[in-house]
Amino acid sequence: MATVTVPTSRTRTAPRLLKNRAAGKLLLLGLVTAVLLPLLHGGPWPDDLTVSLDKPLATASDWVIDNRDSHPVFLYFLGHVSNAVIWAVRAVYLALLTAGWAGVTVLGALTAWRFGGARLAAGTAAAFLACGALGMWVPTMQTLALMVVAVLASVAVGALLGLGAGLSDRLDRALRPVLDTMQVLPAFAYLLPVVLVFGIGVPAAVLATVVYAAPPMARLTALGLRGADPEVLEAVESLGATRRQRLLTARIPLARKELLLGLNQTIMMALSMAVIAAVIGAGGLGDRVYQALASVDVGAALAAGIPIVLLAVVLDRVTAAAGDGTTRPRTIGWPYAVAVTVAVALAARLLGALDWPAGWTLGIAEPVNRAVDWMTAHLYSGVPVIGGTADWAGHFTTWILDPVRDGLLWLPWWSVLLLVAALAWLIGTWRTALTAVLAMAAIGVLGVWEPSLDTLSQVLAAVAVTLVLGFATGVAAARSDRVDRALRPVLDVFQTMPQFVYLIPVVALFGVGRAPAVAAAVVYALPAVVRITAQGLRQVDQAALESARSLGATGRQQLWQVQLPLARRALLLAVNQGVVLVLAVVIIGGLVGGGALGYDVAFGLAQGDLATGLVAGAAIVCLGLMLDRVTQPTDRRPRKGA
């Protein structure tokens, strides 16, 4: 995925100035509270400040179901959208099936060869064959078909928006906060509104995916267009090119790198979402994982999870290679690639081997389940001295999660708001603080204060663990090239895996409950935190380090007194990323017993009770906004899309 750029830290006078301003801010907040305090009472959010949306939402949902086959909005607009999606997915799916497994594999390999050379091609072919060997060929093709349509739509929408924002300042100002916000929202929050309108099924899944995956394309397109070298543009202008010629011949080609990075991010996010959308009937690989998770069949979940990971890695590498832009040795032209594919597909058809041969599948579910059973029997509980994984999960729940949750719920509601305000204001501006407080207050008004704080407690616990592990690993990677080299491929793979996949192993290890949700979140967020930390530490001004060294500072002193303070902004960014990524997975944790908001969304989807689900979804949005603003350093930087 995208690498995150970390600017080196500012001058050293900043901290003191900040400290004074910080004291002033805190004083002001304290004053406001002191004035308001007599009016407030403690405990959780008061009932008279809540607005129940259950009735109107239930009515809306009933109205949609009753009018879906008669109202003109559905007949003449949404129906066509839905039809177009189904038609497109079906067309791609049929094309993939017609090409057969051999055709698809060859086409994939040739495309990879064209962009990235022979090694990538071999890897791609192996990945496709592995999908077939796991008995997942048809689900893989279903997911791929859905992905192709969703990615094309996302790219079209994203590029259009990005073009607008790149050319018009006003549009840019209007779009940027929206896109920024959309990128921090957990995927789960996008599902319910589309289900309300389109019902369970592929159209809803594709549209949710598009909404989720289009923002990075828009952002990066705008960024690329705006970042074009002004001298080049001037030169083109002086040659008398019209606006349109300038756009087509200079600005867009110059933004090629950003455009392809945008494509890469869009693909990765679309894959992640296409898998999660199984919850709303997307079918394909995600559905297999979902089915397997429902019966805690880890082996079957893994058999469907591996193709997802392979697909993710292949798509990421191929698009990254395409965006690399380095000159490649001539490999193969498109006409030849297509011709070879058609030939292979025809050959397979004549041989009657379009479907993946039944005898060639490898049943990994059974051995994996046996291994898991062994693990649960031996590691799960009662291991001498260190205890079993279930014991850890139990202790983590009773010693950390419960106290944090109870503590948060014990806090008077206004003090939670105050804490949010103080944190956000200290790190950001009054504007971010205001957004954060309003978002938190909205949660209270929606009447989901308690489940939201439950989710928040899980997020806090997971973030704490992530930061401890992430900073430690990041420091190690920054200080030793060997560690860095060893970590890089691991981080690469982990960063490309869709969120859903992380749920499988944690269920096997930690059973069901809040602890596995937290564990999955930690594993998911860790790579980004490690990466940003290491990068930030490495970019610390060498001169500062050198002078510290010449003053006789030991390695530890250098780290604590020079590198870490100077990399403060990178560390803050790591915290921000960690929080956003953790939230996304903690929410999905509702599927493995995480409870709270994630469970409410799952419940809303399962019972068709959209009122519960939508309110929980809105609370997730608010929580995401709040957490992002509270940890957001003053200015924004590109982030890992998740």
Add this chain to the structure above:
Amino acid sequence: MRRTTITAAVAVLTLATGCGSADMTKQASPFANARGSKTVTLSVQSWVGAQSNVAVAQYILEHKLGYRVDTVQVDEVPAWDALSQGRVDALLEDWGHPDQEKRYVTEKKTITRGGDLGVTGHIGWFVPTYLAKQHPDITDWRNLDKYTSLFRTPESGGKGQLMDGSPSYVTNDKALVKNLKLDYQVVFAGSEAAQITQIKQFAKEKKPFLTYWYSPQWLFEKVPMTEVKLPPYKEGCDADPAKVACSYPHTPLQKYLNADFARSGGEAAAFLKKFRWTTEDQNEVSLMIAEQKLDPQEAAKKWVDSHPDVWKKWLP
């Protein structure tokens, strides 16, 4: 240039908004009927009994009738919606959803009844039999409050824990606890799998527990459980979900088919209408899937091979 833009915009608008109406409630899954093969899409619910129905139906449809079967994991209520829109063709085990039935079967006529599954379902509150032997009076709801302390857990907050399973199941438990004024807290395990894991762990250590459970269910063979008597069920006593204060009914489980599929689904529709087996048959397959961890298709094959007299009658 401008003219091209306008033409393009008009073309897009026409394409998008309408050369006629499009009824999105009549759209099949894009993955159905690929390459001319006849496809049936079956909805699977998360409990093993439903998996068994689907596994056997799928096996016979694929191997005896030459269909291709897609299965989609959908919970019951969304399955009704998907069924009405034709995104799935059949729902093989429904535990009673009067609201949905009224809306889709009676009013919209997009779903038709597919007949009895042959299995009678019953939901209730259960305690393990070893506990019922120790405290014989625990099986009456009036005495439950005496034993609250037995059922206390970290998640139940000082009250007794009544364990519920998946969010998707038919349940009145929250209302029941409230209306019967019991000192209990309903704790959702999150999924049936989680609930079963938990029950097995309790049973291994012979600990007391009170759980929402239902029959037919294969787990009874592994962990014998005794039902707690709730106030008896009378017709209509569960009409208002907030005021329920009676036990759950005995429900003959029903099959439902998409109306179009039922009319024009050929042999597959005829077969699914005739599909009818017993609790014992279902449990046999369920045990193979859940306890022996057989792949559902292998379990179905074993059952089909050994019970030709049963399924031969289903063939059209």
